[in-house]
Structures are given as structure tokens and as C-alpha cells.
Amino acid sequence: MSVYVVLLRAVNVGGTGKLPMSELKTLCEAAGLKNVQTYIASGNVVCESGATAATVKKKLEAALADYAGKPVGVLVRDPEEMARVLADNPFPKSAPNRTVAIFLDAAPPADAIAQAKHREGEEIALGRREIYVHYGDGMASSKLVLPAAKAGTARNLNTVAKLAQMAAARR
Numbered sequence: 124m125s126v127y128v129v130l131l132r133a134v135n136v137g138g139t140g141k142l143p144m145s146e147l148k149t150l151c152e153a154a155g156l157k158n159v160q161t162y163i164a165s166g167n168v169v170c171e172s173g174a175t176a177a178t179v180k181k182k183l184e185a186a187l188a189d190y191a192g193k194p195v196g197v198l199v200r201d202p203e204e205m206a207r208v209l210a211d212n213p214f215p216k217s218a219p220n221r222t223v224a225i226f227l228d229a230a231p232p233a234d235a236i237a238q239a240k241h242r243e244g245e246e247i248a249l250g251r252r253e254i255y256v257h258y259g260d261g262m263a264s265s266k267l268v269l270p271a272a273k274a275g276t277a278r279n280l281n282t283v284a285k286l287a288q289m290a291a292a293r294r
Contacts, residue, residue, distance in 0.1 A: 124157065124171040126293040127179055128205050128286045130226055131166030131187070132196030132276035142166075142190065150190060154182040158293070162286060167278070169289045176201065198226045198276055202290035204252075209287050212280060213248035214257040219280035221261055225254040227275040235271035242267055 129151070142150075144161045147168065151159040156170040156179065172179050176199040187195035200208070214222050231249045232238075239247060245267050246257040254272055258265050278286070 129168040205287035223277040225275040240268040
């Protein structure tokens with residue numbers, strides 16, 4: 124069995140009438156995932172499967188689309204990738220709750236930073252399949268738009284660290 128961290132995009136898992144954590148866990152189990160554990164109400168799952176990451180992604184996207192009535196993005200990483208995302212943080216001295224990794228399916232385009240709009244002091248760096256952003260003044264007031272991140276999902280580095288720890292504990 125392989126261990127995976129699953130990150131959902133654009134789903135409010137904590138809101139009324141959306142996708143409660145208990146239902147997310149049930150959907151994951153129905154899609155064949157084992158030992159499903161959710162983490163905070165923002166679409167994070169640590170699980171195990173005999174399937175490949177691509178198959179896990181495909182099955183969960185189908186199950187979530189049936190549930191939500193619209194496409195729901197799913198990004199999948201293994202424990203080593205999650206640890207590497209944390210280790211590759213280009214802003215290690217910045218507050219982890221003000222620094223995010225935006226997870227993507229593929230490497231970000233080389234011009235992703237140049238395409239950023241409404242940038243006002245945010246620091247941006249490209250990772251392997253992530254875009255890192257440090258919001259010095261916090262995310263709430265930021266107007267930053269990253270076209271390359273449209274199909275991605277962001278997690279602050281506190282969350283990345285916890286998910287990496289949870290996944291590593293399964294080894």
C-alpha cells in the first residue's frame with residue numbers, strides 16, 4: 124500500500140450544505156482508499172491505496188464530481204513529495220502561516236511570476252510542482268492574481284508540515 128496526501132481544490136468542506144469532513148471520509152473510502160484521515164476542514168486527506176497516484180486522483184475527481192455536481196480538483200502527493208515541498212520552502216525565515224505552497228499537477232510555467240497581477244510586496248518563487256508565495260502583510264488584504272495557479276490549491280506551510288508529518292508517520 125502506498126501512502127498519499129490528497130488536497131482538494133475549491134471545496135468548502137466545513138460549510139453547511141457543502142462537503143462535511145465525515146462525508147469526505149466516506150467518499151474517499153467508497154473510492155477504495157484505506158485508513159482515511161482528514162485534517163482540518165479545508166480538504167486535506169491522508170490515506171493509503173494500492174493504486175497509483177494518478178488512479179487515486181481520477182477516482183476521487185469522479186466521486187467528488189458526482190457529489191458536488193461540478194468538477195472538483197484533486198491533487199495527490201506522496202510522503203516524500205510533501206516533505207520536499209516543506210524542505211524546498213524558499214522563504215524559511217518567514218512566518219509559515221503567511222507562506223503558502225500552491226500545489227499544481229505539473230511544473231509551473233517559467234513565466235508564472237512575470238504573469239502575476241496586482242502584486243504588492245508578495246514574494247513568489249517557483250517549485251517543482253508548486254508555486255510558493257509569502258504574503259508579508261497576510262493573505263486577507265492581498266489582491267495578488269497568479270494565472271498559473273488557477274488550477275492549483277494553496278496550503279500554508281503549517282498545514283504542509285502537519286500533512287507531511289501525518290504521511291511520514293504511516294511509513
